[in-house]
Amino acid sequence: MAVFDEELGNLKGKILNLGSMVEVAVRDSVCSLVERNSDLAKEVIEKDHLINALEVGIDEECVRLIALRQPMARDLRFITTAMKITTDLERMGDLAVNISERAVEINEEPHLKPYVNIPKMAEIVQGMLRDALDAFVQECSILPYTVIKRDDEVDDLTVRNFNELLTLMIQNPKIVPVAVKRTYVAKYLERIADHATNIAEMVIYMCKGKIIRHISPVEEP
């Protein structure tokens, strides 16, 4: 069924396209904060509708393929995975918008202290997203486990970031409005990592037909 294979290839291409748009949005949103570049933040906010439109398009394509091709086995798992990870990617885009909104607000205020935890978190989160998408493309069931593992590092950094800012806030209550916003940004990044973890878990399902969600700790292959 060559036409169907082509359609599946196109679907995969669209998801990759969505994935790279989200990667850019996450990268730029953090950049706009760390480099205090509010123009870049506004660009991320403005471009979000493109991500939303692509998400809707992918959903429609998945429904069309299910209706017309009645996929089975691996194909069925591929399409259901595509539908689910598209939702995760779109939510990541929304969170990048949230980071950008906070960046615009924070950039208006005097600089509090150099960013340490947030760039670290951003680096890990972007790696997780990249690897989750690579695993999806390569239909690899090993790589997702490394994504899932890194989620804990992000969680730890979220807590550390909060504690550090909390100390500063206690010392100087005047900074509370800005500091709270910085804790929000860390929380958004932590949520993005959760979505990357969801994608990784779905890729394992797609490859192996095994649902590993809500099983803790995740056993490796």
Place this chain on the structure above:
Amino acid sequence: MVENKNIFEIKDFNIYYGHFMAVKSVTLNIEAHKITAIIGPSGCGKSTLLRSLNRMNDLIINSWVEGQALFHGVDIYHKDTDVIELRRRVGMVFQKPNPFPSSVYENVTYGPRIRGIKKKSQLDETVEKALVRADLWKEVKDKLNESGMSLSGGQMQRLCIARSLAQEPEVLLFDEPTSALDPISTTNIENLLQELQKTVTIVIVTHNMQQAARVSDFTAFMYLGEMIEFGETDTLFVNPQNKLTEEYITGRFG
């Protein structure tokens, strides 16, 4: 004593046509009151295997079997098997609706009459019961004396099912029962299968994988006479274990 839930137990079973081995070392249990579908490409031996369950293959010259095929623990191919009784208990419905060229009533009463039932009231009751079970009663109750051949394709197929049911079988074998029917008649038959499952065990051979997925509890995939994979239908269609099964059900065969 725990009742054996397997109505058929087939083990290392071979079927030959002359020197040609059509079914190779098949092992398969058919569970009572479940629908078991057999799928596979043309010539894979699925119909041959189905027909062996009530010894329809006996009618094919040169066909012979090896290995074990038990019905309720008794060898189907034992020399003392009463084949007529076996076929009463294990009925069959074919691809093309094949009512007898006689009235609806006579089609349904043919079997019971041969068994010696003569009383009109008893025959009437059998006809109504069988037609109700085949979900045909409402459509034909006013034309019982009309020819069975005058019905639509879907109705004829349900008449054939009613004719089998009048024999009060324990098992019904279906060989591509809807491949000559339109989608609505197909849906009717599929719904009927799931209703009949409460009272009879069903084995269905189908080319239509979606049909197997829709109606069956268990699915067997055969290829070149071998049983490649057998399992719960949910598992087989979502996460097949064998690469050949995967290729076949995703349409990437060969």
